Amino acid sequence: MQITINIELMDGPSLQHQIFESIRRQILDGHLKTGSLLPSTRDLSQQLGVSRNTVTLAYNRLIVEDYIFTRKTVGTFVNEHLPESFPVPEETSSPDQATGELHSLRHPVLFKGKSQDVVNPNRRKLDIDFWVGRPDPHTFPTKAWRRILLKNLSIAGSSLTEYSNPVGILKLRQAIAEHLGPARGIKASANQIIIVNGIQEGLNLVSRLLIKEGTQVVTECPCYQGAAYTFESYGARINPVPVDNAGMDVEKLPLGQTSLAYVTPSHQYPMGGTLSLERRLRLLNWASATGAYIVEDDYDSDFRYNGSPLMAIAGQDRNDCVIYMGTFSKSIGAGLRLGYLVMPKDLVEPAKTVKTLMDNGHSYLDQAIIADFISSGFFAKHLRSIRHTYLIRRNTLVDSLQKHFGQISLSGLDGGMHIAWYLPKSFPAANEVQALAEGIGVGAYSMESAAACHLCYNECSDRIIVLGYSSLNEGQIREGIARLAGVLQLKIK
């Protein structure tokens, strides 16, 4: 029995490929049954108006891939060994029924959870965007980067083609260890350092080590969404501890068994407070008494404007209970995707295993460049330069706010790349302010939109506007706040 094969030849793929693909699809769709006879190459070539050789080549490929076979002097057939019934494509059954059936049968998605937004979904609507955590693109050290990159590319050898140590290349881990002593007061060996894709991957690594369904975890409140959502996704019960201007209120830490307390002591996210020394030590005491680990997220500590940077809690830790997390996302750029953990000695081995299981390590070239960038002194110079730039921007932002709104209440001024503004009582709620600002092309954010979650609601929850200033120049900052003042004046009761 001869079967009509309808092939519409199109531009694009080769004729041979189109014939191959069309017959293959018809076999998979069940339109060409197993064992059925195909037209001869001569007939098909005439039918399609293509050379016989083209059809022969398509048939040969179908034979190689076992879709069809040839019986000498008899003809070419669809392979008889293929299963007689194929999975029914959804479009051939009645759609509703098919979908219903398939979905009830299909193994369910077991993951339940949410994720943070690191890219502003509305960025294209805005002229002036106070979105948080964006280094200024003009500060990227392109020239030094290019030079170090070309050098490393030319000497890379097998480092580009082969796997390297999943926890990071040694020269980067050494450079970080040496940087952390003077910069953050942390004494760590390269062996304790694990290179990660960024703090977000670090949070997953820590979660895999320490969290199972029902494990208690302490977070700040409000807290960075990326952390809270990650812990929750591994089954953690979150116990939020409120923060004030001096960071987490450690008197309110729970007494029960806790796996870890996640803190942002240099510049609390999003409120911006610095955890006081007294509280740091009490937090260490608490960790020692309860057996909890402290997870110190030091995301933007490179920028300290008043006084020298406070030493990290990891540098005050005498009991090997602090997991320190650092990143190059704020100090160089988030497009690099590199950060690091400093693990307590007892956790180094299991952390290496988890990291290897997670992803076999990071881009060799990026690691080598950052290592050289630190070791050569460029990194320290780069930090001094952008610290100066960001300080001027912070001052411009504070001045502009004061000029337009008079006496205002701000927090987070001592460092970092953003501040939190407590809205006066006469102002609308934060999400309304955000919407008004968006209407005039200005991005200004409620806590929720700024990737913070407020687990223990209080009267401040909808009274905070978060303003990132690092990627806006002074003119943009002044213009943005002026526009905001213009639209808010109409709304202030």
Added chain:
Amino acid sequence: MQITINIELMDGPSLQHQIFESIRRQILDGHLKTGSLLPSTRDLSQQLGVSRNTVTLAYNRLIVEDYIFTRKTVGTFVNEHLPESFPVPEETSSPDQATGELHSLRHPVLFKGKSQDVVNPNRRKLDIDFWVGRPDPHTFPTKAWRRILLKNLSIAGSSLTEYSNPVGILKLRQAIAEHLGPARGIKASANQIIIVNGIQEGLNLVSRLLIKEGTQVVTECPCYQGAAYTFESYGARINPVPVDNAGMDVEKLPLGQTSLAYVTPSHQYPMGGTLSLERRLRLLNWASATGAYIVEDDYDSDFRYNGSPLMAIAGQDRNDCVIYMGTFSKSIGAGLRLGYLVMPKDLVEPAKTVKTLMDNGHSYLDQAIIADFISSGFFAKHLRSIRHTYLIRRNTLVDSLQKHFGQISLSGLDGGMHIAWYLPKSFPAANEVQALAEGIGVGAYSMESAAACHLCYNECSDRIIVLGYSSLNEGQIREGIARLAGVLQLKIK
């Protein structure tokens, strides 16, 4: 009361920093009690033989950081608000007791599991190493790479400093989608593609979506360790299905509810068989009947020596049940750390959430370079060139083995970067062959050492030697096999 402060001034950090750090440590160690009086700056400067200004600067920093405070005309004191008892450093208690106590108190590591070895731990001992999965460093397209890299670096703008889409930049996802049609017969939109750090990260993403404690997972047997260990680490019960020369024996697939079946159909790892079309279709039928997903790990399908590459199972899937995994680790280099998943449409949204939670995405520059490398046609050209190189090496390896060992039984010849050699009965076991080879500077691997695990033991388990040939030139291959023949001749019964 005057307290003696012992400071040994060393080379290195500034004097001011040394004084600051020493007093800080003594406070944290409890040697300087809260509320106690410190020497005056004049006394300490005389005692240490340094300028008074240096001591004053160190004291100022201690004041800024809240360790000490000054009462006018009275003196300088350790802060009274610090907690009176600090966590006891381990070295001050009796070590055993302290360690014992601390360990029993400390929150336990909840992660239990193993990880795969992607870097050969013994590589430095070997002259000629048949370690699997290493592209030849000489094939890395350095010249084209440098040009594309410099172009992308110069136009990167804010892409280096800001976060981009966690699932990958659009131009890379589009380039991959366009590549997969002709190369692997997969019709996918850019929206279904998720860029990952490599297949290992992809396995974690899939596990987080589909596996919980007790979930049944099917793997091949033997199976790639990285996959089996990852599934196990999320609590999967693994149901291994044996493979033969035509890949997984699909007749032995289990009937019970299964979340996913993990397969390497192009070139089974480590045995090298190609899953036959008949089995592919039966596997799809099974997935449709049980509701399981098929996870298709297509790690080295770019290298096919006999006939054209078989289309991927994902290209035969009519029911949206195949999760396809590809990587640039074999085709360009493992030092890049980039791969991708093609998700069934129903899993796209949850997969995006999981990916974002896992790590906020990948290095911008690496993604942009690979996208241009594919779009410009360099990738296809590069593949043709190395395919030719690897084919010659495969032939040399087979010839050398035949020359020295006569009639031999090999599998995995049709493609990839390694073959499996079934040792003749008269030969010692695989781990003994590996040890003998190592003794003469040659790396030749038992399944276990080649990152494969044999979950259902059979008589073959210790009779297979895995030989990767892609990174050795013909002379090295001949020399390696000659050495192996020399040492084995003495041992053959």
